Amino acid sequence: MTIQLSGPEMPTIKGSVRITGSKSESNRLLLLQALYPSIRLENLSNSDDARAMQQGLAAGGGTIDIHHAGTAMRFLTAYFATRPGREVILTGSARMKQRPIRILVDALRALGAEVEYLENPGFPPLRIRGRRLENNQVTLPADVSSQYISALLLVAPSLPQGLDLRLEGTVTSLPYIRMTLGLLGRLGVACEMEGNRIRVFPVGTLPKQVCTVESDWSSASYYYSIVALSAPGSEVSLSSYRPDSLQGDSVLQHLFRKLGVESSFQGDQLVLRRTEASPIDHLDLDLIEAPDLAQTFATCCFGLGISCDLTGLHTLKIKETDRLLALQAELSKLGAGVQVTGSTLHLQAGGAFREGQVVATYNDHRMAMAFAPLALKMDLSVEDAGVVSKSYPGFWEDLEKLGFQVREA
Numbered sequence: 001m002t003i004q005l006s007g008p009e010m011p012t013i014k015g016s017v018r019i020t021g022s023k024s025e026s027n028r029l030l031l032l033q034a035l036y037p038s039i040r041l042e043n044l045s046n047s048d049d050a051r052a053m054q055q056g057l058a059a060g061g062g063t064i065d066i067h068h069a070g071t072a073m074r075f076l077t078a079y080f081a082t083r084p085g086r087e088v089i090l091t092g093s094a095r096m097k098q099r100p101i102r103i104l105v106d107a108l109r110a111l112g113a114e115v116e117y118l119e120n121p122g123f124p125p126l127r128i129r130g131r132r133l134e135n136n137q138v139t140l141p142a143d144v145s146s147q148y149i150s151a152l153l154l155v156a157p158s159l160p161q162g163l164d165l166r167l168e169g170t171v172t173s174l175p176y177i178r179m180t181l182g183l184l185g186r187l188g189v190a191c192e193m194e195g196n197r198i199r200v201f202p203v204g205t206l207p208k209q210v211c212t213v214e215s216d217w218s219s220a221s222y223y224y225s226i227v228a229l230s231a232p233g234s235e236v237s238l239s240s241y242r243p244d245s246l247q248g249d250s251v252l253q254h255l256f257r258k259l260g261v262e263s264s265f266q267g268d269q270l271v272l273r274r275t276e277a278s279p280i281d282h283l284d285l286d287l288i289e290a291p292d293l294a295q296t297f298a299t300c301c302f303g304l305g306i307s308c309d310l311t312g313l314h315t316l317k318i319k320e321t322d323r324l325l326a327l328q329a330e331l332s333k334l335g336a337g338v339q340v341t342g343s344t345l346h347l348q349a350g351g352a353f354r355e356g357q358v359v360a361t362y363n364d365h366r367m368a369m370a371f372a373p374l375a376l377k378m379d380l381s382v383e384d385a386g387v388v389s390k391s392y393p394g395f396w397e398d399l400e401k402l403g404f405q406v407r408e409a
C-alpha cells in the first residue's frame with residue numbers, strides 16, 4: 001500500500017512514543033533462551049524479524065523460511081549446525097538468497113559442521129545437518145558482516161570446548177560484536193575479546209534470571225531526525241532506554257547534538273529536544289560502526305539543507321537492498337544532489353524540495369522510515385508502507401500520535 005504523508009499542522013512537535021525491544025538484542029536473547037531455558041525475556045521486539053527467529057527456533061525440522069531477517073538467517077544457521085540429530089533447510093526471501101553467507105558456512109565447516117548450499121554456492125538456501133562440533137578454533141574475515149561472528153559467539157557456550165575465534169581484516173559493525181559479548185557476559189557466560197581474538201568458555205546451565213531488552217535505538221533514529229527537522233522547543237520522549245546501552249546506535253545521542261537535538265534521560269524515558277542552536281552546515285561521519293544509521297543521516301541532512309559526507313558504508317550494498325543506490329535514486333527524485341561510491345555517500349547542500357513525489361522502498365524498512373521525517377519539509381508518498389514491519393510494525397501509528405497525517409494514497 002502507498003501512503004500519503006504530511007507533517008503536523010503545528011511547527012512544534014510534542015509527544016511520547018513507546019518503542020519495543022531492540023531486534024538485535026531480541027534475536028540474540030531468543031537464541032540464548034533456546035540453549036538455556038532458565039532465561040526469561042521481557043520487552044521483546046514485536047518485529048517480523050523477531051517473529052521469524054521465534055518460529056525458526058520452534059521448528060522441529062523441515063524447511064524454515066526466515067523471509068528478510070538477516071540475523072535470523074545467520075544465527076539459525078549456527079544454531080542448527082550445532083544441534084546433533086536435527087536437520088533443516090533454511091531459506092528466505094529472494095533478497096535473502098542474494099545476501100552472502102559463505103564466511104559463516106566456511107567457519108562452521110572448519111569447526112566440523114555439515115552445511116550444504118541448495119542453489120548458489122555461498123548463498124541461502126542451506127541444508128543443515130546438526131552435529132556435535134569437536135573443534136573450537138577458527139579464523140574468519142571480519143570485514144563483510146559482524147553477524148557471522150555474532151552467530152558463532154552465540155552458540156559458543158553450548159559447544160563442548162567453547163570457541164576461540166580470530167578475526168581477520170578491518171572489523172565492520174564492531175558494536176554488534178560487543179553487544180553479543182555484553183549479553184553473554186550479563187547472563188553469566190565467561191568470554192573475552194583481546195585484539196582480534198575472542199574466546200567464549202563452555203557453560204552447561206545458567207541460573208534462572210529475567211533479562212529485559214532495551215528498546216531499539218535504530219528505531220529511535222527516526223525520531224531524532226523528526227526532532228532535528230522541527231522547530232526549536234519540539235520535544236519527543238521515547239521508552240524504554242538506558243544510558244549504559246549495549247546498542248552501538250545509541251551513539252545517536254552524541255551525533256545528533258551537531259544537528260540541534262539534545263538527549264536526556266528521565267527514568268527510562270529518553271527525551272529528545274530541539275535546541276535553539278542552528279545545525280552545522282556540513283556533517284562528516286564514518287558509519288562503519290553504525291551502518292543502520294546511514295539512511296537516517298542522509299535524509300535528515302537533505303531535510304536540513306546541509307551537505308554531508310558519509311563513509312564506512314561498504315556493507316550497505318548487501319543489506320535489505322543496495323542502500324547506497326536506493327538512497328541515491330530516491331533522494332535525487334526529491335531534488336537532492338547525491339554521489340555514491342561503493343562505500344561513501346556525498347550529499348550536496350541545498351537542493352530543491354520537489355513536492356508530491358512517491359518514494360520507492362525496495363523491500364527495505366529503513367528506506368520507508370528514514371524518508372518519513374521529510375514530510376515535515378514537503379508532501380510526499382511512501383510506496384509499500386507495510387515494509388516497516390521488518391523492525392517496527394507500529395511506526396505509522398506512532399507517527400500519527402505525533403500529529404503526522406498518514407493516508408492511503
Ligand SMILES: O=C(O)C1=C[C@@H](OP(=O)(O)O)[C@@H](O)[C@H](O)C1
Binds near residue numbers: 025146150315
Ligand atoms: O548483529 C546485528 O544484530 C546486526 C548487525 C549489523 O549487520 P552487519 O554486521 O552485517 O553490518 C546491522 O546492520 C544489522 O541491522 C543488525
Ligand SMILES: C=C(OP(=O)(O)O)C(=O)O
Binds near residue numbers: 068071072366
Ligand atoms: C540490515 C538490517 O537487518 P538484517 O541484516 O538483520 O536483515 C537492518 O535492520 O537494517
